[in-house]
Amino acid sequence: MDELNKPDEPTKEIIEEEEVLGLSDKIVGVLTEPGELFSSLSKLPVKTIDWVLPVLIVIVAVIAMQFITAGNPEIKANMLEKQMEQFEKNFQEAVDKGQMTQNQADQQLDMIREQMGKGGTMQLVFGAIGAFIIVFLMFFIISGVFLLVAKFALGGNGDYKASMLAYGMPQYIVVIQFILMIVSAMLLSKMFQDTSLG
Numbered sequence: 768m769d770e771l772n773k774p775d776e777p778t779k780e781i782i783e784e785e786e787v788l789g790l791s792d793k794i795v796g797v798l799t800e801p802g803e804l805f806s807s808l809s810k811l812p813v814k815t816i817d818w819v820l821p822v823l824i825v826i827v828a829v830i831a832m833q834f835i836t837a838g839n840p841e842i843k844a845n846m847l848e849k850q851m852e853q854f855e856k857n858f859q860e861a862v863d864k865g866q867m868t869q870n871q872a873d874q875q876l877d878m879i880r881e882q883m884g885k886g887g888t889m890q891l892v893f894g895a896i897g898a899f900i901i902v903f904l905m906f907f908i909i910s911g912v913f914l915l916v917a918k919f920a921l922g923g924n925g926d927y928k929a930s931m932l933a934y935g936m937p938q939y940i941v942v943i944q945f946i947l948m949i950v951s952a953m954l955l956s957k958m959f960q961d962t963s964l965g
Contacts, residue, residue, distance in 0.1 A: 793817065797939050805933065813928040818935025822906050825938050828945035829898040835949055837891055841956040847883050854879055910934045 788796075788807060796804030808817070836842045858872035867875075914930035917923035925933075952958045 790820070793936065794939050797936050798943075801937075804936070808932060808936070809929075813932045815928075818928075818931040821935050821938035821942065822902065824942045825945070826899050826902045828942050828949070829902060830895045832945060832949050832952070833891060833894045833898065835952060836958055839952070839956060842952055842958050846958055847880075850883065851876070851880060906931075906934065906938075 788804075788811070793804060793808075796807075836846060854876060858867070858875060861867045862869050862872050910927065910931045910933075913934055914925065914927050917925055917930060948958070
């Protein structure tokens with residue numbers, strides 16, 4: 768009878784139900800009911816796999832996108848042309864300011880075009896290594912910023928692992944965006960920088 772008079776204490780069944788959040792439950796929860804998912808996760812201890820796995824999947828998606836763009840000559844040519852347009856704009860600004868001559872700018876552009884055209888396996892390998900480092904580095908920095916904002920601006924009491932979880936779980940949405948970008952690139956032979964409907 769005393770147990771029935773204590774409604775504030777969670778029963779063992781409720782605790783076990785909260786602890787049984789599988790990977791698919793978390794992925795679906797991020798997409799469909801993020802508030803409920805994060806509310807449930809806040810009551811549980813942070814598992815390293817919950818933030819490492821989505822970040823690793825993002826890295827794999829970035830590397831896959833690099834290989835797909837390098838393997839499709841039309842996408843590669845479009846991307847190189849966009850990069851060359853930016854280089855030309857920057858060099859033209861330098862020429863206009865008198866920092867270099869037009870002849871020097873043309874020579875630099877020719878060298879850059881030649882180097883970009885040579886890009887082979889080593890460029891892909893270094894791109895993959897760079898993607899791995901940059902994605903992890905940005906993840907840790909942004910998680911730290913979230914922690915500082917939560918602690919000092921919002922008066923929260925979480926720790927760094929909790930902020931990594933809070934930033935890591937939504938990375939599944941980023942993975943879906945990369946998958947859409949990869950599929951659209953393969954179908955349309957054009958790389959989109961953003962697949963957002965907005």
